Amino acid sequence: MNTRRDFLKKGALAGLSLAMLPELAKAVVNKQNGLTATKINLKKDSIILFQGDSITDGGRKRDSNACNTLEHLGNGYALFTSTQLLKTHAEKQLKIYNRGISGNKVYQLRERWDAEALAFSPDVLSILIGVNDYWHTLTGDYKGTVEIYENDLRALLKYTKDKLPNIQFVLCEPFTVKGGRAINDTQWFPMFDAYRLAAKKLADEFSAVFVPFQSAFDEALKLAPASYWAADGVHPDLPGRQLMADVWLEATGLKNSYEL
Amino acid sequence: MNTRRDFLKKGALAGLSLAMLPELAKAVVNKQNGLTATKINLKKDSIILFQGDSITDGGRKRDSNACNTLEHLGNGYALFTSTQLLKTHAEKQLKIYNRGISGNKVYQLRERWDAEALAFSPDVLSILIGVNDYWHTLTGDYKGTVEIYENDLRALLKYTKDKLPNIQFVLCEPFTVKGGRAINDTQWFPMFDAYRLAAKKLADEFSAVFVPFQSAFDEALKLAPASYWAADGVHPDLPGRQLMADVWLEATGLKNSYEL
Numbered sequence: 001m002n003t004r005r006d007f008l009k010k011g012a013l014a015g016l017s018l019a020m021l022p023e024l025a026k027a028v029v030n031k032q033n034g035l036t037a038t039k040i041n042l043k044k045d046s047i048i049l050f051q052g053d054s055i056t057d058g059g060r061k062r063d064s065n066a067c068n069t070l071e072h073l074g075n076g077y078a079l080f081t082s083t084q085l086l087k088t089h090a091e092k093q094l095k096i097y098n099r100g101i102s103g104n105k106v107y108q109l110r111e112r113w114d115a116e117a118l119a120f121s122p123d124v125l126s127i128l129i130g131v132n133d134y135w136h137t138l139t140g141d142y143k144g145t146v147e148i149y150e151n152d153l154r155a156l157l158k159y160t161k162d163k164l165p166n167i168q169f170v171l172c173e174p175f176t177v178k179g180g181r182a183i184n185d186t187q188w189f190p191m192f193d194a195y196r197l198a199a200k201k202l203a204d205e206f207s208a209v210f211v212p213f214q215s216a217f218d219e220a221l222k223l224a225p226a227s228y229w230a231a232d233g234v235h236p237d238l239p240g241r242q243l244m245a246d247v248w249l250e251a252t253g254l255k256n257s258y259e260l
Numbered sequence: 261m262n263t264r265r266d267f268l269k270k271g272a273l274a275g276l277s278l279a280m281l282p283e284l285a286k287a288v289v290n291k292q293n294g295l296t297a298t299k300i301n302l303k304k305d306s307i308i309l310f311q312g313d314s315i316t317d318g319g320r321k322r323d324s325n326a327c328n329t330l331e332h333l334g335n336g337y338a339l340f341t342s343t344q345l346l347k348t349h350a351e352k353q354l355k356i357y358n359r360g361i362s363g364n365k366v367y368q369l370r371e372r373w374d375a376e377a378l379a380f381s382p383d384v385l386s387i388l389i390g391v392n393d394y395w396h397t398l399t400g401d402y403k404g405t406v407e408i409y410e411n412d413l414r415a416l417l418k419y420t421k422d423k424l425p426n427i428q429f430v431l432c433e434p435f436t437v438k439g440g441r442a443i444n445d446t447q448w449f450p451m452f453d454a455y456r457l458a459a460k461k462l463a464d465e466f467s468a469v470f471v472p473f474q475s476a477f478d479e480a481l482k483l484a485p486a487s488y489w490a491a492d493g494v495h496p497d498l499p500g501r502q503l504m505a506d507v508w509l510e511a512t513g514l515k516n517s518y519e520l
Contacts, residue, residue: 088283
């Protein structure tokens with residue numbers, strides 16, 4: 001404690017803020033991705049698209065092609081990430097869209113990809129997909145495997161990169177919040193871990209920003225139980241959505257507007 | 261530029277983050293409130309209540325006494341402030357309520373204060389009120405003056421402090437976003453400025469945290485026009501709501517969970 005106090009005191013004296021201390025999101029990203037990891041570059045009028053399943057969908061309205069609105073961003077992490085992006089990078093006049101759809105697995109992204117991803121010509125494409133690719137093998141009659149997940153997602157990324165060579169990918173780690181209602185340890189682990197590792201592997205293959213959501217929730221569980229962060233273990237509640245936004249912003253390097 | 265670059269380079273070399281650079285919210289709060297201003301202390305299970313008018317209300321549901329939910333926090337700055345508080349201070353297990361009501365002026369807060377403020381026994385009470393106290397003198401038949409605003413708000417704060425001696429007040433500056441549709445300069449200024457100054461004066465009288473929203477929006481207008489932050493000049497849009505959350509968190513000292 002004394003050491004930290006002394007450090008803080010020196011920081012305060014030097015006119016620095018407490019914000020420089022490692023926060024959860026920053027600590028996790030630095031640990032998982034390292035300081036030299038890929039970051040996202042925004043330019044004026046950049047288009048950002050969030051794609052994925054229900055966690056991304058967040059109950060968004062689907063009645064128009066509006067960007068940057070509460071209704072069309074939904075109320076999941078995409079909203080809380082977007083409000084920060086819109087505030088922090090105001091001078092960029094970003095256009096942010098959400099096209100997550102509840103229940104989606106990778107092959108379902110592919111089915112609607114031309115109209116609901118490529119058509120936007122996004123500068124930044126953020127994808128969070130995978131929990132249903134495993135979950136639905138437990139709860140429904142879906143017969144997918146981790147190999148299908150990895151190969152389908154690789155093909156999707158390659159197809160996208162071929163069409164939009166300058167696209168910047170943000171690949172989010174599928175995750176579970178252990179202790180949540182829907183997460184039965186013996187049903188989920190270690191099988192689900194393979195999906196997370198596949199996403200990380202593909203992030204590396206495509207020089208994508210990797211967003212380490214699993215590590216963030218694992219750390220967060222040291223502060224409060226699953227019922228606080230994501231009661232069902234799959235769909236984060238408000239604190240979990242804000243945590244995701246923080247981790248996304250840290251991983252992409254877009255938390256601050258200052259550029260070197 | 262070179263000086264800033266050198267500074268950044270040294271910061272990076274020392275393992276510090278860009279986050280230590282002054283951001284808009286931090287710069288505004290430090291300038292307006294100074295570094296020795298009152299801050300808020302949270303403890304385990306602290307109760308936080310947001311009170312005010314439509315800007316606080318944010319379309320919240322009024323069907324139950326739930327705290328911490330998306331529906332009951334509304335979708336204004338109270339939501340975006342709350343998600344950060346819930347994430348950053350997870351170990352505190354905060355209970356956050358919103359009782360803003362669209363159209364309210366100070367005297368209307370007083371009419372419902374026992375049931376909708378005191379009954380919560382809040383540890384932290386955040387109040388944003390005043391824009392209607394002036395606006396409705398222009399648009400309706402309300403006959404209030406800035407003296408009535410100041411005296412009513414002082415009486416409300418005194419009444420509250422008498423009932424709840426340990427309460428911590430957060431008094432938010434009423435504001436307009438110049439250039440917004442509803443803000444006709446000759447109708448609003450300098451008359452409205454007196455309401456802002458009254459709020460600041462009362463914050464000082466009651467040792468409340470003062471949240472300098474007007475300065476924040478004035479700075480923000482250097483980055484993007486009113487149509488981006490708050491198209492009507494009164495009710496912030498998403499980027500403006502996030503900016504308000506940032507300023508609130510900076511002013512209260514609750515942006516980070518680390519304590520000296």
